[in-house]
Amino acid sequence: QVQLVESGGGLVQAGGSLRLSCTASGRTFGSYTMGWFRQAPGKEREFVAAISWNSGFRDYAGSVKGRFTISRDNANNTVYLRMNSLRPEDTAVYYCARSKTPSIVAVTIQDNYAYWGQGTQVTVSS
Numbered sequence: 001q002v003q004l005v006e007s008g009g010g011l012v013q014a015g016g017s018l019r020l021s022c023t024a025s026g027r028t029f030g031s032y033t034m035g036w037f038r039q040a041p042g043k044e045r046e047f048v049a050a051i052s053w054n055s056g057f058r059d060y061a062g063s064v065k066g067r068f069t070i071s072r073d074n075a076n077n078t079v080y081l082r083m084n085s086l087r088p089e090d091t092a093v094y095y096c097a098r099s100k101t102p103s104i105v106a107v108t109i110q111d112n113y114a115y116w117g118q119g120t121q122v123t124v125s126s
Contacts, residue, residue: 001025001026002024002025002026002028002098002114002115003024003025003026003115004022004023004024004025004096004097004098004115004116004117004118005022005023005024005117005118006020006021006022006094006095006096006117006118006119006120007020007021007022007023007120008020008021008120009094009120009121009122010121010122010123011123011124011125012086012122012123012124012125013124013125014086014087014088014124014125014126015085015086016086016124017082017083017084017085017086018083018086018122019080019081019082019083020036020080020081020083020094020096020120020122021078021079021080022034022036022078022079022080022081022096022117023076023077023078024077024078024079024098024115025077026077029074029077029098030053030074030077031053031102032053032098032099032101032102033050033051033052033053033098033099033102033103033104033107034050034051034070034072034079034096034097034098034099035047035048035049035050035051035096035097035098035099035107035113036048036049036050036070036079036081036094036095036096036097037094037095037096037097037110038090038092038093038094038095038122039092039093039095039119040089040091040092041091041092043092045095045110046061047061047107047108047109047110048060048061048064048068048081048094049061049064049068049070049081050070050107050108051070051071051072051079052103053074053102053103055071055072058070059107059108061108063089064083064090067083067084067085067086068081068082068083068084069081069082069084070082079096081094081096083122086122086124087124088124088125088126089124090122090124091122091123091124092121092122093119093120093121093122094119094120094121094122095116095117095118095119096116096117097110097113097114097115097116097117098113098114098115099112099113099114100112100113100114
């Protein structure tokens with residue numbers, strides 16, 4: 001069973017930065033695509049970013065492109081989300097997820113992910 005644990009959330013002022021971490025259990029972390037999603041109050045969960053197993057492919061939602069950076073450290077089973085220039089509309093619970101199969105094409109589709117963390121709250125004040 002794969003377990004994902006997010007950390008690094010918190011309260012930050014607009015324009016500030018945070019780095020989220022997601023550490024996975026299991027020996028196969030390095031073989032799978034990892035994604036970050038978020039859910040704001042009253043809204044559906046949405047795609048934020050994804051990274052392929054070897055970091056050769058990365059994708060971002062348009063709303064975060066240029067401000068957020070996804071990266072991974074396969075030796076330590078960890079994926080990161082660096083968030084800069086945060087805005088109040090970035091306030092949400094952020095979730096990391098592991099893909100169902102090692103390589104997925106549609107990285108923005110939640111059904112392509114099999115395992116999810118419990119989420120970490122990010123609050124950006126204006």
